[in-house]
Amino acid sequence: MSPPISSRCARAAAVVGAAAALAACDGPQAALDPAGPDAEAISTIAWVMFGGAAIVFIVVLVAVAWALRARRAREGRGLIIAGGVVFPLVVLTALLVFGLTVSSRINAEPDDALTIRVTGKQWWWQVDYLDAGEPVLTTANDIVVPVGAPVRFVLTTDDVIHSFWVPSLGGKLDMIPGRINETVLQADVAGAYRGQCAEFCGDQHALMAFTVAATDDFAAWLAAQQRPAAEPVTDLEARGAALFLENGCGACHTIRGTDADGTIGPDLTHVGGRPTIAAGTLPNNQGTLAGWIADAQAIKPGARMPSFDRLAGPELRALAAYLASLE
Amino acid sequence: MSDTTAPDLPNPLPRPPGELEELERVWRRPRGIRRLTEVNNSQIGLYYIGTAVMFFLFAGVLALLMRAQLALPENALVDHDLYNQLFTMHGTVMMFLFAVPAVEAMGVLLLPSMVAARDLPFPRLSAYAFWAYFIGGTIFLVSLFLDVAPRAGWFMYPPLSSAEYTPDVSSDFWLLGIGFIEISAIAGAIEIIVGVLRTRAPGMSLDKMPVFAWVMLVFAGMIVFAFPAMIAGTALLELERAFDWPFFIAERGGDPLLWQHLFWFFGHPEVYIIFLPAAGFLSMIVPTLARRPLIGYRAIVLAVIGTGFLSFGLWVHHMFTTGLPAISMSFFSAASMAVAIPSGIQIFAWIATIAAGRMQLTTPALFVLGFLFIFTIGGLSGVMVAMVPFDWQAHDTYFIVAHLHYVLIGGMVFPLFAAIYYWVPMISRRRLSERIGKVVAVLLFLGVNLAFFPMHVSGLMGMPRRVYTYPDGLGWEVTNLLSTIGAFVIAAGVALFLFDLARNLRLSTTRNAGNVWDAGTLEWLPTGTYQTRSIPIVTSRDPLWDQPNLAADVEAGRYYLPGTATGRRETIVTSSVDARPQYVLTLPGPGWTPFFSAAFTAAAFMLLTVKAVIPAILCGAIAIGGIIAWMWRADIGPRAPVDIGGGLRLPVNITGRNAHATAGTVVLILCAGTLFGCLLFAYFFLWTVNADWPPAGAGAPSPSWAAIAAVLLLAASLAWRAGRGVLTSHDQPRPRLMFRLLVLGAAAAATAAVVADGVSLWQAGLRPADSAYGAILYAITAYQAFLTGALIIMAGIVFARSLAGRIGGPWRLSFEVTALFGHYVVVQGLVALAVTRLFPGVAS
């Protein structure tokens, strides 16, 4: 005997609801799956507020249910004062005090921290590792940070307003023309965290993502990244290197150690070692590199990267092989 | 139940023959194409709400397209460009073309009958506001089909919306179109404020006024202070786009955050502008359904007023992620939470009222319950996002999309549906179907929760707003699919509602379904095109409950003004606090000027967007011509006092402080002053973001020009005073000439002052495109010039009226409002000079 439809629906709804609630706890870009102190603190605030909200909501529903059944209740004035003034006043004051206490942890300023300047651009992120205010490494989209150490992010923009956000590490902060905003984030667990632009910034706002990878071996990574690009090894890679310059790619992109020194697009010196291309849009392999070069405008219409659709097959492959070799 | 046999009603029975027929004749509605000429608020209110619902459907379809696109990850239903237009238009149309006009429409539709006025005091203004909204809004919609729809978001943040990043006309459509529709909202607000304060039935003192009239008063007051910020913002951004005045361009001293401050100074009150009238619906509906007078009337009124004030102190909570100082964020966080208290008071007052009575679960009641459920969730998530650190995560994610839809659908759409099901019997021969209505309520309730609750989760999972696509594998798939299904459930509910309307809505003012809910307020009196046969004396908050014979006596013509006293449309103007009859105001009948003026104003704005400057100027000139024609016939002058019954003889069309037009002008001046205040805010804001103010190299305007301008302004003020003196003295030929000279002189002096001001800027070498400093100085002067231009037209009308003998002695209302406005222009000019010329000097 099957249960009545309504109860089946109710059960299905409950399952979906529970699944959705649980699902909210983890994910590469989930705010309630914290991997650092800021996100942790906010997650605590969030859960306390969810619990409180659930209680308040039930109180209101019970009051409504009571009101529907009651006849000629005379509690009017008392109910308004108790429910409309005293109750919210107490709850909100408690919440405010709790919130200010917890958030004071968030605004803590470290004395000494790695400083990374991230510049929002339509629709990618330029990443400069700073030392005493001067860039010592320029890369793009895929940020690497040390595990367990605070990192100061200096946020600015080259064009419109963007917003820098890595939910697993902490809250977002806008990048506003003419202003410099700073935030400090810390990843306590090694791993890759996805971030995404949170302020609508035009055509490809949806495809403006990035990753933050927290590694135990940051110093080695930084040293490797600061080295100039690897020399091509195979014939195919050598051909790709030549094609890169012949096709004018260097007008927009820099590959340190070569003549390519453009600054309009991402620095490609170590592009082969990054997990993604096109600002978190595609996984990074020779196939996607070739596809992106050949048809960027189909993948990310409006981006400044043109579609190089006049390259012969082997040429395209050579370029992809060369870029993939730049680890 | 008191006073069942009011012994001496003002007018005896039987009524003289022909009285009712005469009343019907003057209020007869034009038919056929001449329907466009109708100015009566009840009729305009119907057009208005119908149009608002049309825009609601349109924006809803856009939402369905978006939800279809987001049903699956990496979906290719609509491309980025269309999607960006869709969400920009959805937000814009819902906020500006549906929500605000819909509640304003309900005000215009319900207020005259609720306060038992024959009509509100400026029917042509309402007609103008409606047609401007209808025509402007429709053109705005069409932009979507021509692929020139705005695509920078409903918030239009520069620099994305500015000339550099949106070079096409799409942003201009938004700025001019919406700026223009805001003007229409302000026109409606002026009508509502003066209407609520001055045309209530005798005896309806402020403490007996229906809560809905209170909320509409607060609503209109909030529009007066909030919308000018929006107009100022759109004007500055349009000036930047069209003429490269760099208000928001950081390299030249501007600041994109200036826009955000102006936009949200408007945008946050906007939420309450939408919510308060909807709460007003509930305060009318709940007592009727519970069959008990509203509990906590005073508490609710105070809560509404409190919300109105508080809402202006919250705007920064939309900017918590812009990197503001922590201390200011804490303040706005606390203020944002505090606004939960007045909402809580209202909710518990309704619950107490329900508890005191016995609420039948009719369709409106289901919507009320749906409101309580949905709005409470929206309010709770609102408290969450008021918590600054939480907002850093939630801001600009689907959590906010969920929150705002819970607030706006719960707080506005559900009450509006309740209101439609509740008040349709007042305007239709048949009521809507209870059976269908209940299904509609259930579908909407399920759909809304299914569509929007999962969005909280999507947001917390990291899904930002305004993305046209999202990748597979971030855990957003299930919640998005649920949201899409929910959206289509909502659509099914709305479709069923339309079916109900088509089947049962049969518009009629004369033979409506009547007081089907057995309600206690005056809109349920028997009505005709003239509203009520006679205007009742109000002695309580629920007159129909407390005076059982009221409806019959009103209909029999036993109360005030049972016919037409002057042979024209008219209503009784009462004092604003205790509603004592003061005078009879004659009202205009149908005419083409509001329609044509609105059509050409709309045309002028829309032509400007496509840079057709000459045709735009022509249309603007025609529009102004229309308004002049309308003004020419506006002030018909005092008439002999008339008897409205009960031995009460009232003057007709008075002049001076108590006149309705004076009140309207004062409200207009408040609007103009707020706009000016926003420009001054911009001036000081830009000063704070610029280290050098004035910037190095910018010339200093010579103080002597400023002194000349100040003297000219003072002279203008004196001339207005002298003109009034001459006009009120004996009407002799010589003084009449003197009067004309003074009027012209005053206008000329004000004009010369603003010219002197402009010249001084130019001579100092300042150019508006050079820096934000130059731009804001020229903008302030340009605004002064704009008001001076309006003043010149008004003075011209006064001058022409004097020539035509349509002004003199007690017949001088048009002069008085012109002089009042003239004085304001002087004050504004002096303040502008003081701020822009003295302050940098004083500070440095």
Add this chain to the structure above:
Amino acid sequence: MTVARRLVSTGVAASLLLAAGCDRDAAPQTRIVADGDPGHGRQLIAEVACGVCHIIPGVRGAAGTVGPSLAGFAERNLIAGVLPNTPSELARWVRDAPSLVPETAMPPMPLSEDEAVNVAAYLLTLR
């Protein structure tokens, strides 16, 4: 209007997804390839983003036009107009195309031999 048509296809896709109980691994089984797991193959295709260059039915977002559409691929006689379209050739091809046809634009893809078999298995379900 194309939007209308796409609306319908979105609706169909959404209801299929529902019917499948949101099981994204369920693939239409039309031609069984020995040793191949087409469901896993489809997942791999999404992971390495073959769709950047190819239209691939059943893989979301696979709308690339750099290379040929793979719709109806199982019906095709030749791979790249050169090789016979057999499961084993196809598995070699998707893993390292240039070694088979030097003039191709298709780079070697980061797939193991087993994975390549699965990818081929999926492609051969496309009729």
